[in-house]
Amino acid sequence: MSEPAEMYVEDKTISEIFFKLNGRLNRLRYFKRKLVLGVLLTMLLHLGYRIFGYEFGQVTTPYAAIYNTIVSLIFIIPNYCLSVRRLQDMNRGKTLAIISAILSAIMAFQDFTGLNYKFYFLLILATATLAIGAYILVVPGTRGKNRYGASPIPI
Secondary structure, eight states: OOOOOOOOOOOSSSSHHHHOOOSSSOHHHHHHHHHHHHHHHHHHHHHHHHHHOOOOBBBEEEEHHHHHHHHHHHHHHHHHHHHHHHHTTTTOOOOHHHHHHHHHHHEEEHHHHHHOOOOHHHHHHHHHHHOOOOOHHHHHOOOOOOOBSSSSSSE
16 A cells, blocks of 8 residues: 655644744735734734834834834744745755745844944845845745745645
């Protein structure tokens, strides 16, 4: 008897959807989940704007800086997990996800850096992060099974 073909198992819980590190994730699911995280992050940052009364993108109090940093750092974790799974769908390692997470962490701490050239520095970091994200979103996954598991799209 032959062994049954390995099947892709759909994520069911919030933990599986946003915090799972093993397996594969196709482009559409990746995009939808990143969109959800982006909307949630924007809502939380806007909430901070309402609580601390600062201009969006311009921190005026230490409490606002701490709030922005904590919220931004929290969102790095699910974004990292999604990127790792998407890269695994492309049969690649997690190096780009690690680089993107590090760049995001540096940007999260930007309110505490005190750099005079902060705008250009952040522009370079944001551009690099967006380029990695675009690559992860646009490049198709491998067809069929790869070393990270079954295809998330039936063939």
